[in-house]
Amino acid sequence: MSIVNDARAIVKKLLEEKQLDGVLGLSCKHDEPVPFVFESPEEVDSLVLEPKWLFAKLAMNIVRTSPADFRLGIVCRGCDERALIELIKRNQLDEKRIHVIGMACSREQAEACLCTRPYPAIPHLGEKVQGVDPREEETAKAFLEGETIDRMQRWTKELARCIKCYGCRNSCPICVCVPCKLEDDLWVRRGEIPADMVSYHLIRAFHLSDTCVACGGCTDACPVGIPLMLLQIAMRESLAKEYEYEAGTDPGRLSPVLSDLFVEPCEVYEEPGWPDSFKVSDET
Amino acid sequence: MMKDLKQDSNGVKSEAGNTPRVIVFACKWCGLIGADAAGRKHAQLPAGFRVIPVECASRIEADAVIRAFSSGIDGVIVLGCHLGGCRFNAANHRTAKKLKLLYPLLETVGIDSKRFLLSFGTAHEHHQFEDLINRFYQGLQRLAPMDAWSGSYLSEMGQR
């Protein structure tokens, strides 16, 4: 329980010194942890850190609705911090008005989330533990490895269970668009369950291709337990491989797919000469 | 009236057998001209592809490609200009990088990456265009039709 005490101490200090006007965290008063904005040091004793809870979107809304000089602290994990950075990059949140109190996850938590980076940039709380490689985990292997046809069957089986509750979108800390393409009949046919699940899930997945911070919010939120976060892994890997880019790690760096090849060269075209004639993918 | 239109075309298709259905997004300044040159040469190509001309390949959003797959299209081709020769200040560089990200996603969910082709070539080389279409079709012939995806999907629903 030392981490919790550390956390409480830090938050208390920040509030007492009036560095922050409020700190967003989990409060457990009647043995039911709920997100809560601690504004006075006294309240802080009810601060808890478990279970994992994603604050990014909540923080965004609090900052938006609060007066302009309100500075908010957030007790959050690595994934949440990355989400906050992505929101800042996309002009949804004012950098100057938030303060992150970072907390490193435990090994168990990391394994539960298949998290490759279970710690914030600066871990104020807890000990940095090594991330896990999703491809090593048995649960993920079945979805990521094997023949194309197997994966196809596997995923159809999974996605067929979708009830189109939009929970994955709503829980995602990055999805902020109103209106959302997924509600547009043009892209996702209305009222057709399940026929249009391909476009629903793939469009959702691709929109997050270069912003997903792998927090696993979608997976946790899915009422029928589809491991949606696994859709992102391959794309995140290819971004890391080709541009050494990972969403949410560098506030100063925009997504590499938005710049041309002179700025962010990408591996395919480093073969001698430009691709000088039409090429079929399986031969490139 | 749309109905008998449909029936008719279905009739045609059933006779024609299941030729893969392909959408070609062609940049007006290179891909489309290649297609045009192929036409002028009376090249014989499989009839199952439909060309959608766009101003620049960079206008193609991945959503459109995904949408095509979800409505049972077997393959999608995006044709842009040479990466040296885009008329819009190398806008097609962005396409190249953006749509390349689609390959891992499609592979993950088991849509074979042979179904999606991102390609940059010069305008006037009709034989390149023929070559492209034919090879792409050869690639598709080896795969099950895309309906399999939604098909097995529906059967899953049935079992549920």
Added chain:
Amino acid sequence: MLKKHADKKPVLIVGAGVAGITAALDLARTGRKVHLVERGPVPGGQVSNLDKLYPTDHCAFCPLWTEIQACIFHPLINIHTLSYIVTVSGDDAGYQVIIGENPHLINESRCILCGRCVPKCGVDAIRLMGEHCYPASYYIDLDRCTRCGDCVDICPTRAIDITRTNSTKVLSVSDIIWATGFQDVDISALEEYGYKTHPDIMTSLEFEDWTAEAGVNQGRIMKKHDKLPPQNIAFIQCAGARDRRLFPYCSAVCCMHALKQAQWVKRRSPDIECVIFYTDMRTEGRHYYEYYQREIEGSAIRLIRGRPGLIFPLPHADGIAVKYEDTIIQRQEIRKFDMVVLNGALRPSLAGDDTLVYKPPLDEEGLVDLRLGATKSCGFCREPVDVETSVIQASSAALLTCMGGPDDGR
């Protein structure tokens, strides 16, 4: 206040290559009427015959055809194809120009490209204006056509009229811009290059056609005489250029042209050996040296300094011998090559072309003589230049036309 240009006399531009097209568009956009006289059947000039361009390495036709289209659809530009200058009279105040027009036996504004006339022609005089050209239309090669008339009735749109004959027009213009560009040269006069003694000894422009992606071989590299892929190709620079016997000047484009061709050969079939015999590698233009470096390092193109002394075909079509001195080891070498590309001699079209009825004053090198104030010229007929520079010169010539010539001692 601005000078108004609509009321001025039109401008005559001779040659519808890149330079001519640019000058025409620039002038027309200022409201000046332009006559564009082109000898060929279709605008485009030499660049439209090229396959690829340095240093960008993408196709030559793409950037060109939209400009041609703009010319064709521009109300102030009228293009006279298959035309030539007969006489020019007058002075700076204004010229009376008589141009002769060879007939388009097929009216290209009616040709729908159905191609039904082609099989009808016994002497195959009917063909497309070019592998890739704009506007696309069939035309009848006047030298071949026998005026038999078999093709007339098959044409659904009645586009063919073989009774047409030459016509002349009289244009009254305020200015003449010469943009006649260059043409290929037969350098068989210089025996040591052995041009015309073997089908596989060709000039660079012939080689460009032979290997063009849109050309007869669809980009495959093969020998002319037996259609087999060559083992190795020799590119001879400065063949006929920088040479007092033929052209004392340097053609300015050949070094990059050879590099481009060599690296495209490498790109299409990497196992063909490419050797470039050069005197100076003049890669001085914008980004040319980077291109040079990239190609030399990227694709193993071999550079040998020195001009071969003798090139002769070996007996029973067994390749071509190139005799040269390898200056590094200081020894006379003889090497067998399968193809030899003679790169360098380019002649300003105005010079040495006897079919031309009228020529502007030329200097001893065959270039338009700028010392006569009235003449404005741009592109290769003014001085040997690459595409970019000739386009720039075209704009400046257009400007001088608008200003009525320089008056400040330049």
Added chain:
Amino acid sequence: MAADIKIGCFLCRCYGEVSRVIDLDELQQEIIRFPWVAFCEIWDSLCLLENIDELTQKISESGTDRILLAACSPLARGDVILHALERHGINQASVELVDIREGCAWIHDNQPKEAMCKARDLINMGLSALKQREVSENQIIVPKREVLIIGAGPAGMSAAVSLARLGFAVHVLDRARNPGGLLNLLKRIAPEDIGAEEDLHGLHKAFTNNALVYYHPGARLISSNGSVGDFAVEFKTGDNLHSVRVGAVIIASGARVMFAKGLYRYTELDGVVSGIELERRFLSGDVRADNVVFIQCVGVRDVNSPYCSTICCPVSLKHARQLKDLNPQAEITILHRDIMCPGNILEAYYRDTMQDGVKFVRFDLNNPPSIVGDERLEGVNVFESVTGISRTIRADLVVLSSALVPHDDAARIAEIFDLALDPLGFYQVRTLMHPLETTRNGIFVCGSARWPVLARTAIVQGEAVAMKAFALLSQDSLAASGMSQFRDRKIAHAIVDRDACTGCGNCVAICPYVACALEPENGAFKSRVNIMRCTGCGSCVAVCPNGSIQLPEQNARVIGAMLKNAFS
């Protein structure tokens, strides 16, 4: 809205080219049944002159607002029809050309059934696209008849003089105190071999005497905004701030001479001088040398700066001739890697110099020459790549030819005007047919700022950009719909649905023309498109997460509808 749209269809038999494969009458029967189709006609041809008049008449009578033409491909005859219709006042945006000849009949003529099916689908796609299509509103401005020129070297001066003589007011900013640029440092210019001031005399006179040329010496650029036809530029001279509104900007800011520090023991031995230093000595007149060695390609054409500075060879030839004039007995050797003298004039210059007795020795990048002598210069040791022997040439003066490198200002100016620089630091231009136009409409670059050039070329380039600016600004009005970089009319320009925009900034990041910008709106950010800059490539559409930015003529609904009808 789709309900009340009436579409008129014209199918082209193309004299049997289409109809021998595709049964147009059957198609007509099917198409005419659609409620949104006003009429559907089959013609033998649409593209011939007589057809066009008939066509336009028919269209204007029928009162339909959208037209579908099922004919050949744009490149064959389609563009002819479209332009003819445009000339008769029918907006291209309301016409859809469906290619059923090259795109269908000709490539499938041995499989008529499929061809028929395909033609039907193509026409359905065309119809649905027409139904969904919107027309983007246009913006028309009257261009400012003034031009801003940055730099008063030969290029800038000639551009200024030319434009002034055409009646434009020209503002010339110059970092120096008096016009002339680098030429002020020269005694002679190559290859004419006449004095610089003598050569520039006329230009100078015209420049200083023309009332329309406003010369701002010692000016420093502060900021710029606006777009083609109307740029607002601020600059400072001394402490006072000027701001001008100009229609076009010409960048002629030149280059600077490379300082060859540390190369060939430059600045160690006083016998080793740079080319520009030699010029200074020529001007002051104290040049005494019997054995002179020139070294070319100093600091360029190597791994660090992989480019050829173009001018150094002619300049060294010029220096050699000047030295020969002063002292005909002088032993002059030029060590070079390639003598860059293309064309007729420079080649002749090279030939004459050789005949004057100047020796040329070729060396190799891999073993460059080295300076001999400890505290005073004795000679140069060179490995001749031609003969393969290494020898020492006696020298009492070694001249390192001065290459030109991009000026330090280039980056600043580029930033102020949102221009792109190439890896070397010169301005990026569009290739082939537009070598003097930067990536932004209405901003041109000439002279050594673009690439190192000799004075005469710089002057020609100045005239050329003047022509470009003149052609642009002499128009009575500039329409946003005309702001395409390679043709007279762009299909559309992007518009933002400001309610839906989340201000994520993807469009700003991706736009190749710096046309999108974020602006604050009650707490959040919203994107706005400057349609004079936009060229309608649609990159922004593809990255907008919720499709709030669109090209009206080719919006997402058009694409979606075409996809939906692709296979009936």
